Amino acid sequence: MLEVRSVAKRFGPVVALDRVSFQVRPGELVGFLGPNGAGKTTAMRAIMQLVALDEGVVTWNGAPVDDAARLRFGYMPAERGMYPRMAVRDHLTYYARLSGLDAAAAARAADGWLERLGLAERAGDTVQSLSSGNQQRVQLALALLGEPDLLVLDEPFSGLDPVAVDTLSEVLMEQVERGAAVLLSSHQLDLVADLCSAVVIVDRGRVVLRGEVDDLRAASPVRHLEVEFASPTAWSPDGMGPRPPARRHRLELPAGTAVEQLLGSARAAGEVVAHRYGPPDLSEVFRHAVGRPVEVAPAPSDAEAGRDVGSR
């Protein structure tokens, strides 16, 4: 199990990490969320022992991460990087060797991942001759070589097309089933909500929320009620003021609100086709946790006409 314990790091006047703590268990896929500049990349570098910490410690199975443990961590940094003029297969075998595999195992691992990621026929080509999407696959393969115990992936989905996103999702689920611990950062919150069992949300170097996705949603102090009318209808829910005519109305309510009463007023206003009531989706949980508008979430609360509501 990976444990990040009260880790702190400042760069001059900037506090990058302020006593950050969280855990990733084997067979668990944890989403690491936060607005840009929140400290995600620094935390991931700290796990990979690339940052000298001011305070705290990162442990693997109870002991501080040493070279032997780190050799079994796969890492995909935010800033992708490979030797541009090296052949793809050579690059993978070289890295596998540096990761402690012998020559035969390194060749097997490289070929296996090239096959799995659909790059087998590009094995002899130089890295720079690949499209950026394919380069990203090679970068992912570098992290996956040799069945690592822990995967630390910084924005693995950025820049991928939908097909590649599906492939990567599949691969990650396989790794989790195999028993690997996976930590990934992303701004694509629906994807994280689909894939990850747990999330850690950081903002300005602090952990602001962490836990199972469903628990966090259930524990949210807000609920959402969405009401769909047959035709655009004006509606004045109790104590919320009048709302302009729209087919769909979406309300943010404190948890524990009497929904039936609200629905009664809706039915009085017009023909209600459908309604949905439940906890907020992950992006809303995220928004609340961060406590200010961020680029990944829609503007808060207003029941905007025609705005689609996330599936969760």
Next chain:
Amino acid sequence: MSGQRRVLGGWGQVGLVAGREIRERVRARSFQVSTGLLVLVIVALGVIVRVGVGDGPGALRVAVVDADGGALEQALVAAGERSDREVDPVIVPDGSTARRVVDDGDADLAVLAEDRQVLFADEVDEQALSIVRQAWAALDLRDALVGHGLEESEVAEALSARPIEATTLSGGDGDDGLAILVGTLAAILLFITLQTFGTYVLTGVVEEKSTAVVEVLLVRVPARHLLAGKVIGIGVAALIQLVLAVTAGMVSLALASVSVPGEVWSALPMVLVWFLGGYALYSTLFALAGSLVSRQEDAQAAAAPIMTVLIGAYLLVFFFGYAPESTASRVMSVIPPLAPLLMPMRMAAGAASVLEVGLALVLMVAGVVLAWQLAGRIYNQVLLQRGTRISWRAAGAFLRGD
């Protein structure tokens, strides 16, 4: 299967890094083309010299108008032998024929025995003239001795030249010019190779940082092992190129029939030792310079201080190399960054004592170790700092800070 991992020792990692460096470099088209061209040009020079010049200076063609039944021709050939010059005499009937033959370029000179005259086409060849004088002097002496009643055989006995041996009081062959030439050539060769291969290391490090590949490398290999592997790998690739060039040079010299003085060969091991020391020191510093920048465009600027020292050391060879016994020369030739260029010069001149060479080597090794320690500590901290160029001053602050 997932358990089949082994933590590599330091040398295992350095070996893998160096191996990649050698493979990628030797496989690169640019390396193959530049090495091929280098070898081709060097061999071509030898071929050109051979075709253009032929086998050394040709025989001296002498048109002889002789009144003495062949004695002059024999004397000319004999005098030529003593001067290491082959003489090819041709008998012509009279002076006008001799003039015409020289004028047409069929002979280099003409000797008119009765007029005691020597004719050249354009300018007087002093060596040829000297050979003719010797031949004539020998003939005159013979005539005089025979006139005093000696037998022909006794005359021949008296005239046969006994070999003379030349020695110097200092014991050597006294060729200061050659020593200076060897020392200068060694300095030039060392300067070019240190600069070229140092630049390879510089650009190689900048490539790793500018492409950000260094971040995935650093989670597998400590910075100091990356540094060592790169320096050793590029050094080996460079030596392969150097050995091919030197081999081509030997072929070329053989083709051109140039005999190489023994001093040049005996200087080679010394050049190699100083190359290794100089390369270890300078390439480490070049790697450090490369680690401070994130773009190839900034690499030269970051390396400028090191390049300045290297060029300075090179220029000092020409200031102090010709005064190898001076105190300034003695002091400078043991200082590590200067020693790889200055010491070979002084050694070639025979001016460096064993003590001085030993001291220079010890300081050199100490300098390399120090550079390694510094580079290892700074390297680790700056490799992940991408963006603007990090100043040497800021890099120095890392040493005090951490």
